[in-house]
């Protein structure tokens with residue numbers, strides 16, 4: 001663990017010596033402050049309440065290196081082709097070991113006013129007002145988010161002007177090329193969305209190569225008045241991938257957020273999702289589905305802060321845990337003083353497929369206002385015997401019965417993905433893994449013959 | 451050869467004896483009605499036939515189409531043409547009726563060495579059979595039994611039966627909870643499926659159903675056994691006199 005920490009400390013020296021940033025700039029100051037904190041705090045340990053079940057022991061076993069940022073990007077379309085979604089016409093931003101790959105980045109004919117680009121370049125060229133770099137003040141400190149801010153990281157920088165209705169999603173694809181070495185990569189994204197916009201965002205993570213990747217990705221998503229945002233976090237990587245995400249979302253008046261975190265594969269996944277309503281009449285629907293097996297670990301920590309009256313939040317996370325896999329869910333709803341007329345709902349449902357699969361689930365409500373409607377519930381269990389028997393009694397064998405039921409369990413969440421092609425692709429992935437025919441396509445045909 | 455032959459069947463659940471030496475035989479083309487007071491073991495019998503595994507078979511044998519039924523897994527029994535319409539059909543959220551029936555029917559066909567039905571043929575069949583039991587097509591796209599009314603669930607059982615065309619169908623109180631019109635529709639469905647090759651065992655509390663589905667035999671079950679058998683007039687007698695006289699006759 002100290003090994004990576006020491007390497008990070010060394011690389012900070014390099015950064016100080018070579019950076020183009022003005023040493024008096026707020027950006028530079030911010031980086032230094034966070035670096036001091038990181039040097040003191042280091043990586044989370046299980047004594048940290050929020051990391052009670054989240055062990056970073058892999059840092060002792062794998063020697064991660066920090067990629068040389070001065071090297072040019074080298075991935076080609078052939079390398080990444082198989083990881084891209086078929087049928088989805090998106091604006092693609094490709095990052096490679098923490099650095100934007102302009103050759104593979106494809107941004108469709110935007111009106112000039114939309115700024116899409118590299119955050120690092122934007123900061124170095126002073127295109128950002130300083131306070132845009134750090135907007136995390138609403139949310140509790142997180143050691144990995146601190147580490148993320150302790151460097152000048154690259155990532156997507158996206159400014160969407162008022163009234164933008166973008167049909168094609170923005171797809172941020174993060175590649176770790178580990179064909180030569182184990183790499184630790186950091187990414188910082190800032191996405192600022194103006195008023196009355198309709199925007200869809202997809203984030204995905206991919207490891208190319210047999211060595212290990214460890215990614216620490218922070219995203220600030222700020223949503224302006226009356227905008228609608230779809231935000232999808234897709235994790236379907238390999239057994240040599242270790243992913244941390246910190247997503248901090250702020251919403252202004254009348255805005256709607258629909259998000260889904262889909263984790264289908266990866267050795268280690270920790271998602272921190274924090275959201276706050278800064279004005280009235282906001283709505284947040286955040287969903288998650290995880291399906292983990294082998295010795296995989298997936299951990300979703302969510303925090304919804306209701307700081308203004310007349311807002312709604314709906315949270316549903318569901319998971320299937322197979323083999324020796326471990327899942328953690330920790331969902332906190334905080335209703336601050338003077339924010340009445342809140343509806344906040346949360347549920348977490350887990351299905352264990354083996355006796356050695358584990359779930360730790362903890363819903364938390366903290367309410368400091370009267371006149372709010374909140375509910376939460378968590379269940380963990382096995383598939384219903386009665387359901388399996390009903391299917392068997394109609395000639396369907398145990399394996400297929402279980403697969404049908406698990407597919408149905410997943411469907412509730414996957415149906416909430418509002419990019420049809422993406423939803424279908426994920427449904428296909430899950431059905432394929434379960435070895436069942438997809439229900440959805442069949443019903444489509446049924447519709448069409450009516 | 452009889453379709454089903456049950457000899458001296460004794461079944462326990464959680465150590466409690468429920469079926470206590472049950473004898474029963476069904477031949478192709480026959481319709482049997484089984485009546486009897488609550489808790490005598492009618493559903494237990496139905497579930498044991500369907501292959502529910504929480505029961506403990508203590509003694510006796512069940513022969514279906516010349517084979518030992520008790521050794522067959524539940525899904526194989528279904529594929530071999532045994533069908534149970536459940537007294538309490540479960541709700542299965544997220545699995546559409548259509549996909550459920552398609553999977554089910556194709557498993558049954560595979561077992562009979564028939565190719566799977568393609569989507570169009572399947573839909574055609576489904577529409578036809580849905581019409582037979584007067585089920586609205588919109589039900590087919592909904593999750594299995596989810597949010598269905600009691601009567602709708604029963605009708606869905608008969609729809610599934612019509613899809614699978616079983617050799618032996620056991621209907622466990624399929625008439626309970628049906629309104630008069632639905633009762634006629636369901637009975638009509640059964641009568642349309644009746645032929646000289648298949649057979650029905652109808653568990654019911656009401657003589658009323660037997661006005662629509664005329665049984666060849668009526669049996670009274672009490673305390674884990676058949677204690678009286680007769681023609682359809684036995685059902686009238688039970689309707690009139692209740693079960694007290696049966697209970698007295700079998701006091702032990």
Ligand SMILES: Nc1ncnc2c1ncn2[C@@H]1O[C@H](COP(=O)(O)OP(=O)(O)OP(=O)(O)O)[C@@H](O)[C@H]1O
Nearest residue numbers: 463464468486487488489490491492493494495537
């Ligand atoms: N899982 C179980 N555990 C314990 N006892 C059971 C269980 N299932 C059934 N029984 C008991 O077995 C007996 C027979 O039940 P069964 O459901 O077969 O009766 P039935 O004849 O179908 O009654 P009804 O007419 O009310 O449907 C009852 O006393 C019931 O309580």
Ligand SMILES: [Mg+2]
Nearest residue numbers: 492493494537
């Ligand atoms: Mg019963």
